[in-house]
Amino acid sequence: MSQIGNAIKMYILLQARGKMKLSEIATALEVDERQVRRYRDHLEQAGIYIDSDRGRFGGYKLQNDNLLLGLNVLEQELYSLQLVERYLADINHIAAKDISILLAKISVLCEKEKDQIDFSNYMSKETISNINxxxxxxxxxxxxxxxxxxxxxxxxxxxxxxxxxxxxxxxxxxxxxxxxxxxxxxxxxxxxxxxxxxxxxxxxxxxxxxxxxxxSFDPEKFMENCFGIYKDNEYDVKLKILHPMSQIIKEKIWVKNQVITESDNRSIIFKARMRGLTEIKTWILGMGSNVIVLEPQEIIEEIKNEINKMKNLYMS
The missing domain is CATH 2.30.30 (SH3 type barrels.)
Known part of the structure; x- marks a missing residue:
């Protein structure tokens, strides 16, 4: 059998038996022990690492005991996937069931079920789409x-x-x-x-x-500076945002080009080039009395008109 074939066979033997002595592998592959060490080197070059324990009960064993050749799935990576699974389930995402099935398959392959973290005390809170x-x-x-x-x-x-x-x-x-x-x-x-x-x-x-x-179509360019899904004229928006809303705004990236400057009394000046007037207005109105629109004048007038419409709804 070729060196590649024997290296793969050695991997399969270790996968099946867990640990084997050098002499046992050599006998199974019908080669000398020096050749087995070469196979180990070949496997490690492919990202499949093999540990060697000394002593009476020692031997070769796979460092990452899984069937995903070369992927070497780490515990932290598996935990992150579990977190994604829980998040997708909480928001009722269309891919949630498939991700759960995929995670179950990976867990079996990696024999990591015993290491899964309990995420029962974790919850994602978002608006869920009302869809089939x-x-x-x-x-x-x-x-x-x-x-x-x-x-x-x-x-x-x-x-x-x-x-x-x-x-x-x-x-x-x-x-x-x-x-x-x-x-x-x-x-x-x-x-x-x-x-x-x-x-x-x-x-x-x-x-x-x-x-x-x-x-010429570039999806990143198409959505550039969009505050939401709407696309219309671009605006150089300048806001003064008061505390405590200022702290909330600082904690997120609303658009990539945003610039936030600290101001007086823990307020901030927020500047950004943005598209999507409908959602920009909704965002600003959602801050209530904690925000003052400084620029541009068009958005100032839009906010005034919207406030007047809201007032009129409660005048009768």
Whole structure:
């Protein structure tokens, strides 16, 4: 048998038996002990590490006893995957069940079940999408497959502004935002790139017709400086945020270009270039009396108008 074949056979023997003496491995492989040491070196070059215990009960044993050749799954990595599993389950994500199955398989392969951390005292609190998980999962996978294969899709879409309509879309990219899934694609009717919330796609058909890739499309550029999912004019936003809201704002990255400067009385000055007027306004209004919009004037007027509308609702 070749050296590669014998090295793999040596790995399988150690996987099956747990620990073997050097002489036992040599006998099983029908080679001398010096050759067994070479096989050990070959395996370690591939990332499969073998420990050697001295003494009467010593021998060779795998440092990472798992069937995932070369992956060497660490306990910390497994714990992180358990945390992801719990998080996805808590938010009712469409991939939660699949991740749980995958984790169970990895745990068996790595024989790590006894080492699992109890996350029963951990909870994720987020708004959960009100969707049929099985329906949305199939829809998302079909649409994402169309992205990869560059097949056009025909969708019946329920728009908040335009109502129901049918469109032919060239699917470019899929996106997740606040637990909701979106399709980014070129709408052939409107002749522009738009995003479509997948849960609002009532019917869809993956067409046989292909489309050429738009080499100029960059999803990162498309979403650049977007505060949320909305895309419109960009604004150089400047806010004065008072304590305690100032501390909450400092604890997160809202957009990558944000600049936060400490001000008086534990307040901060927040500056950023942002897109998405609807969500910018919602974010600012959510801070209540703890924020003052300094710039731009357009957003100042928008906030004033929104406050007046809210006041009028309670005047009667």
């Amino acid at each position: 998980l099985n329906v949305e999962k199939k829809k998302f996978l079909d649409i994402h497959a169309a992205v990869l294969s560059r097949n056009k899709i025909k969708i019946d879409y329920n728009s908040l502004n335009s109502g129901k309509y049918t469109r032919i879309v060239r699917p470019y990219h899929t996106l997740q935002y606040k637990q909701d899934l979106y399709l980014i694609g070129f709408c052939e009717l409107k002749k522009e790139i738009r995003d479509f919330k997948i849960s609002r796609i009532e019917n869809y058909e993956v067409l046989d017709e292909k489309f050429s890739k738009d080499e």
